[in-house]
Amino acid sequence: MTDDGGGISTRGVRRAFGAVHAVVDVELEARPGRVTALVGPNGSGKTTLLLMLAGLLAPDAGEIRVAGVDPAAHGRAARxxxxxxxxxxxxxxxxxAREVLVTVAAAYRMTPDDGARRAAELLELVHLTELADSPAHVLSxxxxxRLGLARALVHDPDVLLLDEPASGLDPRSRVDLRELVRRLAAAGKTILISSHVLTELDEMADDAVFISQGRTVRSQSVDDAAAERRAWRIAALSPGLLTDWLTTAGTEARLEDDGTALVELDGDEAAAxxxxxxxxxxxxxxxLAPAGGALEQAYLRLEEERR
Structure with missing residues (x-):
């Protein structure tokens, strides 16, 4: 039933809802100690896949292992x-907020004292101590x-599945989330994040799995994505002088209305x-800087290729 693996692995996973094939064929690996981004457009099957990984939906076919456990066959051990x-x-x-966390702790069979202590720790961790005794409906x-993240951490899990965790967060909270996720990964946890905020994932993730129409279309590290050919934006005090030099140097560029130019470069060395x-x-x-995040540009290239 189990092994010593702490990561996530899927092979040939499928899930349909009637005639709608939400997940057609997903191959995914997420390793302990690393943050893996799950990237894809709306309707690509990301949430359906996460629900299956969490043991809340059973796959129609394929194999899933989360921390060495099949969540469909051994739900309690997986959870x-x-x-x-x-x-x-x-x-x-x-x-x-406090009662939410204490209730979840009780569901994981923690003693009342341990549950109360864990709730206090987590409320401080996600900066909600001042709102600990406010009803959840008054929270923004x-x-x-942030309370949802604390709830996911109550039982100190080996694997974290985060669906759009940065949604609705202010800039300071986004920074706090990024730092917390990196600390959790450094502690050896496996973290899989689905998010539309690809610039956030650039700074948070180590690896990325791109899915489209329910299928895995690419898996790569963020470092590899950053090293690929992508658009860079260059600006100069004299746009005319910049344009003349680019033309003379034979560098293909797309001139923007603001006087900057976009050039395609093969990574940092070419930019330097x-x-x-x-x-x-x-x-x-x-x-001189990338015109967008590494994952954002990799995703847009994939969409362009698929068209």
Missing amino acids: ARIGWMPDVFGTWESLT RGQKQ ALLRDAVSAGVPVVS
């Missing part, structure tokens, strides 16, 4: 090792997201070489 954070907080809005969307040559030629460059 003991999985922390699940859905994209919406759910019910229980009449309970206070972002505060409910372009900057060196531009400065040597007397172009007053003021900035």
